[in-house]
Amino acid sequence: MTTETTPNNNRRKPLMLGATALFVIAGIGYAAYYTQVLSQREETDNAYVGGNTVALTSQVSGTITEIRADETQYVKAGQDVIKLDPADATVSLRQAEAKLGETVRSLRQQYANAEQVNSTLAQKKVDLAKAKDDLARRAPLLAEQAVSAEDVDHARQAVASAQAALDAAQKQYEAASAGIDGVKLTDHPSVLAAKANYVQAWLAARRNAIVAPVSGQIAKRSAQVGARVTPGATLLTIVPLNQLWVDANFKESELKNIRIGQPAKIEADVYGSKVEYTGKVVGLSAGTGSAFSLLPAQNATGNWIKVVQRVPVRIQLDPQQLTEHPLRIGLSTVVTVDTHNRDGAVLASNPSNDTVMETKAFEQPLTEAEATADAIIAKNAGHR
Secondary structure, three states, X not given: OOOOOOHHHHHHHHHHHHHHHHHHHHHHHHHHHHHHOHHXXXXXXXXXXXXXXXXXXXXXXXXXXXXXXXXXXXXXXXXXXXXXXXXXXXXXXXXXXXXXXXXXXXXXXXXXXXXXXXXXXXHHHHHHHHHHHHHHHHHHHXXXXXOXXXXXXXXXXXXXXXXXXXXXXXXXXXXXXXXXXXXXXXXXXXXXXXXXXXXXXXXXXXXXXXXXXXXXXXXXXXXXXXXXXXXXXXXXXXEOOOOEEEEEEEEHHHOOOOOOOXXXXXXXXXXXXXXXXXXXXXXXXXXXOHHHOOOXXXXXXXXXXXXXXXXXXXEEEOHHHHHHOOOOOOOEEEEEEEOOOOOOOOOOOOOOOOOOOOOOXXXXXXXXXXXXXXXXXXXXXXXX
């Protein structure tokens, strides 16, 4: 019995060969794509926008009388955001001014008393010198009986009396000049302390206007008009939206090829695939997210179950792109890190010498306060 080859079988063979070849080519292509592309990158959608949340706090106690900006509004660094009732600070400043003047006048009196005692001391020295001269003249005349012994005794007593008066005046001068000797009135510690208290009160009066430490958008305002605030209490939060980053939480098995300096692409869910941000890896966290949680996992128990851990990787964003397409803290993103170049470090090893954040909003013209204090000192010191 012979098997006949049907036309259908003849037509199927080329199709099967073609399909097999197609699968082989697809497999080779996928292998090449995986080797050249997929294996050279790490991707995660467990990534969120992060940023600095700067607390606006008061440096002095007081009652809120005015709020000049609210949530979602933009403020500039140095702008007055909250005003406090200035009455208490004004009273404290006047008290400090009065105390400074009183201190100067009190010391001025001490200097005057010391000068008076010093004049008395000088006179006592003159009196002693005269008594000694008188004794020196009379003593030789006793042998010639030109003077009586009684006169010489009186002269000796006068010397002793003058010496005692001089010693008493010397002690009075030392007591009067003990706290002021060797220092000018304007440089006296008591005056400097009172001056420092005045400058501090002057600063407190200026700090009734609470200014924004940085530029940004206001969020989480808790301050209310009429509320009594204390130093350090958070009144609202300011978010600088030009200083954002992405924390990408990669699985521990995905970290082996990630290095500092590698480029990254970020897509934010708020814009979708239409907007792609460029960034770079600036660092890997020193621990997993669970290691820094309030209640760390207790892995020493008998019912332990292994859970894949994730480590935050900090991705720096381009400030220009943030200006064109603003983001918000907490937004979800998809991060893809190009791991082709693995020459970078896994962990930062060089100390940072750069300033991460700074503000000059709290700088005060202390020279103005010190000049005012010096004027008060001069007014009460007279010619000293």
